[in-house]
Amino acid sequence: xxxxxxxxxxxxxxxxxxxxxxxxxxxxxxxxxxxxxxxxxxxxxxxxxxxxxxxxxxxxxxxxxxxxxxxxxxxxxxxxxxxxxxxxxxxxxxxxxxxxxxxxxxxxxxxxxxxxxxxxxxxxxxxxxxxxxxxxxxxxxxxxxxxxxxxxxxxxxxxxxxxxxxxxxxxxxxxxxxxxxxxxxxxxxxxxxxxxxxxxxxxxxxxxxxxxxxxxxxxxxxxxxxxxxxxxxxxxxxxxxxxxxxxxxxxxxxxxxxxxxxxxx
Amino acid sequence: xxxxxxxxxxxxxxxxxxxxxxxxxxxxxxxxxxxxxxxxxxxxxxxxxxxxxxxxxxxxxxxxxxxxxxxxxxxxxxxxxxxxxxxxxxxxxxxxxxxxxxxxxxxxxxxxxxxxxxxxxxxxxxxxxxxxxxxxxxxxxxxxxxxxxxxxxxxxxxxxxxxxxxxxxxxxxxxxxxxxxxxxxxxxxxxxxxxxxxxxxxxxxxxxxxxxxxxxxxxxx
Numbered sequence: 001x002x003x004x005x006x007x008x009x010x011x012x013x014x015x016x017x018x019x020x021x022x023x024x025x026x027x028x029x030x031x032x033x034x035x036x037x038x039x040x041x042x043x044x045x046x047x048x049x050x051x052x053x054x055x056x057x058x059x060x061x062x063x064x065x066x067x068x069x070x071x072x073x074x075x076x077x078x079x080x081x082x083x084x085x086x087x088x089x090x091x092x093x094x095x096x097x098x099x100x101x102x103x104x105x106x107x108x109x110x111x112x113x114x115x116x117x118x119x120x121x122x123x124x125x126x127x128x129x130x131x132x133x134x135x136x137x138x139x140x141x142x143x144x145x146x147x148x149x150x151x152x153x154x155x156x157x158x159x160x161x162x163x164x165x166x167x168x169x170x171x172x173x174x175x176x177x178x179x180x181x182x183x184x185x186x187x188x189x190x191x192x193x194x195x196x197x198x199x200x201x202x203x204x205x206x207x208x209x210x211x212x213x214x215x216x217x218x219x220x221x222x223x224x225x226x227x228x229x230x231x232x233x234x235x236x237x238x239x240x241x242x243x244x245x246x247x248x249x250x251x252x253x254x255x256x257x258x259x260x261x262x263x264x265x
Numbered sequence: 266x267x268x269x270x271x272x273x274x275x276x277x278x279x280x281x282x283x284x285x286x287x288x289x290x291x292x293x294x295x296x297x298x299x300x301x302x303x304x305x306x307x308x309x310x311x312x313x314x315x316x317x318x319x320x321x322x323x324x325x326x327x328x329x330x331x332x333x334x335x336x337x338x339x340x341x342x343x344x345x346x347x348x349x350x351x352x353x354x355x356x357x358x359x360x361x362x363x364x365x366x367x368x369x370x371x372x373x374x375x376x377x378x379x380x381x382x383x384x385x386x387x388x389x390x391x392x393x394x395x396x397x398x399x400x401x402x403x404x405x406x407x408x409x410x411x412x413x414x415x416x417x418x419x420x421x422x423x424x425x426x427x428x429x430x431x432x433x434x435x436x437x438x439x440x441x442x443x444x445x446x447x448x449x450x451x452x453x454x455x456x457x458x459x460x461x462x463x464x465x466x467x468x469x470x471x472x473x474x475x476x477x478x479x480x481x482x483x484x485x486x
Contacts, residue, residue: 155430155433158430159420162422162426163419163420163421168484172417175412175476183433
């Protein structure tokens, strides 16, 4: 009777074991160390190639002239801003559901990277907007929702550090990240829903990209470079997180083991 | 349903006994709006143009102001522990507390808004839409604000933190609330804006209690 009651649960655990394999920090650390050199190499190579194509080997736009080159920095940054938030929300959700230590660390490590990408997208967009739209900033739907995204990142980072108990901060911030995920579809579709200054998507479309090969090549190269850059930095940050928690555990063990005045009886 | 009503009654009674709190929110609301003519200049045409937006921003800020005491007192004196332990679903209890908060702070704002409309030279045809948009909007402010209140329980610098967490999420409410009033003032059909506001209220009503309950559970763990 008892074994029957336990069995389905045991099967469930076995089924999801593959997915939970990397919840173990040490195992995850091994995975990270294996991936990191590849990410570094891909990032450096595609960055060099992408920048060469973006700055020298691609034609200027017939309307935007040379300023079109800002796009090769701007568009991948905006993609990564959203991608990082999606990763942050997904990691936060799995941290809330399965209490994975590693998911928490990935979320915490992702937030500053995503905030940096968002800031880069906003700044380069502003630089492009001045010659093209004649203004540094307009309050249109896409720009405003990306600015909101930036504040969501900031809120996540601040809430994470606002508690004396770090694990409480992590959990509260995870809930905020999941709630804030509602902004991602708003950003994606804001240019379709509202008729605004910002142009609609031209690369990821059902009927194929509406952009010439000579411009698509550097754009995609830069997208790969940004993504591998994210993985590279994430690997460094997660490793630092894991090592920090190891050091903290060691310190606590040393304090409790050593002869402190109040337990030397 | 009895625990829901009991909690609602208790919170309303507490709010009534501390009547000064509700009054303070309204006073802050009026004061913030008063600052704008002083800063922008008293030209009637400009005030009439920006009046509805000012009223909305002031309502947003003053409802944030009162947010930090939504769970804080119960958290400190331990009654929040009892609420979490009670057999009633925590999501419903959260809804009762939020409703009480809205009645004690949101409703006075709505009642005060026509007065501010007069002060800000909003044309009298706009009072109805201002009231209706605030009636649909302020419950969303209370609901989404309660997420921030629950998340920042026990944090350092609680009050400022709530605003930082919640204001970004409330921007769509502000945008549609103001545009509902503006289109109404311009004699255009503002039905779609009101429908979107209503939709946001329904979505918040359905989803927010789960987020708040999760946040409260982790705060008391």
